[in-house]
Amino acid sequence: MKFVFQITIKKMKAAVLHQLGSAPRYEDFPDPKPANDEELLLTIKAASIKNLDRGRASGQHYASHTNLPEVVGMDGVGLLQDGTRVYATGITGMIAEKALTSAHRYIPVPNGVDDATAAALPNAVLGSAVALRYKAQLQPGQTILINGATGVTGKVAIQIAKHYGASYIIATGRNPKQLAKLSALGANEVISLKQDDKDLLAQLKTINEQHPIDVVLDYTWGKPIKLIIQSLKGGGMHHISRKVRIVTVGSMAGEDISLSSGTLRSSAIELLGSGIGSILPEEMHEYRVSILPEMFQLAADGKLNIDTDTVLLKDVEQAWLTHNNPGSRLVVMMHN
DSSP, X not given: OOOOOOOOOOEEEEEEEOSTTSOOEEEEEEOOOOOSTTEEEEEEEEEEEOHHHHHHHHTOSTTOOOSSSEEOOSEEEEEOTTSOEEEEXXXXXXXXXXXXXXXXXXXXXXXXXXXXXXXXXXXXXXXXXXIIIIISOOOTTOEEEEXXXXXXXXXHXXXXXXXXXXXXXXXXXXXXXXXXXXXXXXXXXXXXXTSOHHHHHHHHHHHHXXXXXXXXEESOOHHHHHHHHHHHSOOSTTOXXXXXXXEEOOOTTOSOOOOOHHHHHTSOEEEEEOSGGGSOHHHHHHIIIIIHHHHXXXXXXXXXXXXXXXXXXXXXXXXXXHOOOTTSEEEEESOO
């Protein structure tokens, strides 16, 4: 008599990428299984789609997906097996019903923060609070200009700069609808980048005379930062420059600028960058154990807000292809 043994592989629903440059598809995928005691199984509730996720799926990022087919998504919010709700970065893709994380890569999410907010907030905090604290070294009472503040991270940066004690916050951007929201978030002055270069430069110079700028947090680079630098540079031998620290986080207006040596010699400008490659291990550790928990609590207390657009997992492919709202983070909900 022959015995036939059939092994059943449990499968979950997930956003699965089959080809670089394409959108992930909603389909079945084998459940992840912990390989050791350091790996924890999460039941995912929500996961955001960020530029990093899109870059890895496009094949243009240095950390692009290589083992296709593969589940996409770097991080998300889910439940540990004991029911604890946590935010975690994934060992496996997180836009799925289940995922693996490390015992050292999760943070409890406080009551009062909904799943979509908890999934969307960490990336924005990484691009704002970390830059403000470690690169800009923003101090209470200082004036800050946030260039390109109409995006998700820029709007969060306004709120965190206020929380960190900035006395005057200047915000720039191109989107009129989003610009109209910035004053309510804490911006003292709002500037449109869509105006004529000459008018923009004059406005920047006037504001800097009235409220001398200490820090520029930049999300655009390109032409806007060139004009900002021009507005900040000194005026010759009889002009004493004020120290200004410029921290660039993004390059929505272009990767390159032309910057003369004379511009830097005639000013007290310091240029720095903030991103994964420039964040020190000890800074990343503090982000996980101190900064992010603090920001989650601010959100729970209603003092930190982020705009989200939510879609169900089953609609992930269409949302991946069509979502175009730079002022709001797209979040995938695994279930209703």
